[in-house]
Amino acid sequence: MSEFVVTTLLIVSLFALLGSGVWIGLTLAGVAWIGMELFSPRPAGDAMAITIWGSASSWxxxxxxxxxxxxxxxxxxxxxxxxxxxxxxxxxxxxxxxxxxxxxxxxxxxxxxxxxxxxxxxxxxxxxxxxxxxxxxxxxxxxxxxxxxxxxxxxxxxxxxxxxxxxxxxxxxxxxxxxxxxxxxxxxxxxxxxxxxxxxxxxxVPLSDTRLTxxxxxxxxxxxxxxxxxxxxxxxxxxxxxxxxxxxxxxxxxxxxxxxxxxxxxxxxxxxxxxxGATRLYCMIALILSGAAFLTLAMGYIGLPRHLAEYVTGLNLSPVVLIIALALFYMLLGCFLDGISMIVLTMGVILPTVSAAGIDLIWFGVFVVIVVEMAQITPPVGFNLFVLQGMTKREITWIAKVTIPYFFLMVLALALLWWFPQIATWLPGRM
Known part of the structure; x- marks a missing residue:
């Protein structure tokens, strides 16, 4: 089955579970379960138990x-x-x-x-x-x-x-x-x-109470x-x-x-x-983290991040087009994976291409982190959106809407970073 069909099926499953009111952490784990059962030889139950325990017991x-x-x-x-x-x-x-x-x-x-x-x-x-x-x-x-x-x-x-x-x-x-x-x-x-x-x-904007010297x-x-x-x-x-x-x-x-x-x-x-209050809030976050960890494992077994990375690498793009393609690639991945997982699953394939294009790896690290930041506020798996939903009880779509301006400000920051790479490289160059 093609990667496109697999991706489409998992996206549909994700939105169906979220739309039915299932908790976010359980939704992520459910999509991972579906992916592993249908498209991976690894037993889903064993993998889920090990992954969730590892996520919950991380020092x-x-x-x-x-x-x-x-x-x-x-x-x-x-x-x-x-x-x-x-x-x-x-x-x-x-x-x-x-x-x-x-x-x-x-x-x-x-x-x-x-x-x-x-x-x-x-x-x-x-x-x-x-x-x-x-x-x-x-x-x-x-x-x-x-x-x-x-x-x-x-x-x-x-x-x-x-x-x-x-x-x-x-x-x-x-x-x-x-x-x-x-x-x-x-x-x-x-x-x-x-x-x-x-x-x-x-x-x-509420008026200021007083004017002080x-x-x-x-x-x-x-x-x-x-x-x-x-x-x-x-x-x-x-x-x-x-x-x-x-x-x-x-x-x-x-x-x-x-x-x-x-x-x-x-x-x-x-x-x-x-x-x-801290226990309740962290339990919500921990459940999402556990679900995200299991989803990351499932994506790794299915091979979607690796296939996408290999596809981008095989296009032989110029440095500027490569950076734009990688930005879009990581934004897409950010809809389904947490930031650390995105880096772990793709760097082995992406880094040789970036190095061959003559892109500074320190600069590229800052670039990747900003793109991952953008993924934190993009649905359906923007982690900060879930944290805000847990605190405000607002709809995830409303929260995503009010954070859109900051997403585009990060796009502007990426453009400035490309035009003026010294923003990232000047300070470490002084060491």
Missing amino acids: TLTALPLFVWMGEILFRTKLSESMFKGLAPWVNALPGRLLHTNILGCTIFAAVSGSSAATCATIGKMSIPELSKRGYPADKIVGSLGGASTLGLLIPPSIIMIVYGVAAEVSIAKLFMAGVVPGLLLGALFSGYIMVWALFNPSQ LAQKLVESRHLIPVVLLIGGVIGTIYTGIATATEAAAVGVVGALVLSAAQGSLTWATFRDSLL
Whole structure:
């Protein structure tokens, strides 16, 4: 049976299960089961059990529930309110006002977690209630959060960059350096879009409460001290080598508990509610991760990613056309696979072609990560869309719609990266 027929059947199965109201994680596992039973000699039951157990018992993923719990603690105590009090005076002068806290918060937290899902869940737990309470439009709150949270993959430390660095045999330290400027560029593009939207839609932006002098803004910035100490502690333990990302996540939880206790907002009720809230949210994420892992395994056995990669390689394209084709290829794969799986399943075939075309592998690593970021907010398997759906209870189609502008801003970033490759290569070249 041709790859086109197999792909069509799996897509139809995916939408049929999603449309019938089956949980997303179970839907992904169900499509994988169908694929393995019909198109692979491997027994589906045995493969599913091993894959789901491996996904659930991953030590690396331990950081995710810890960061989610940290976000819950911040959300249920005075720390999230303090962050907004500290940021508000500085962003209130910008068109779009407090919507920029989503961009700033995700940019900062991306340097802590290395995961777009953790960034989305943690910042979302703080920003969605606060911005909604202040009367900001729901589509702009969720859209800016969905777009900016993808920075968790690009701004170091990034788990996906480590995977690419191992696959491409390039310096992971240089990859980390290469992701800094493009990450800040994307953050600037996101904030720029919010400003343009606000200038054309001033009536939809809540008015600023007060106008403060510079001295008053500095005084209000004292509210940022607890959150800055927390973020600084987590980042510091990672970059000094004292702790791994997982251990730093535990530092973040302990720090959040200590700071909220010092502020007098930590009670048994808030502790219990934060723990239960984190458990519920992570269970939803973990089920999706398990389903995605099983779907990735099924795709590998069926051979679809490999066949698609070989097809692209066999076209003998010029460098610019090759980059466009690879962007489209990874966007297509991103509809069905998570980012790490996309890299693991295709790099062996793609890298020789990229090297032969004279494309710098450090630059290509940044390119791939941005394309994977785009896949995080594209249906039907955009992982950040599912995380946002779990937090907002909105329809996945509505969430995908409000994140579309950020998808096209990433396309613009890719174009800038092609025209000005120094955006990615200048900083690692200084090492």
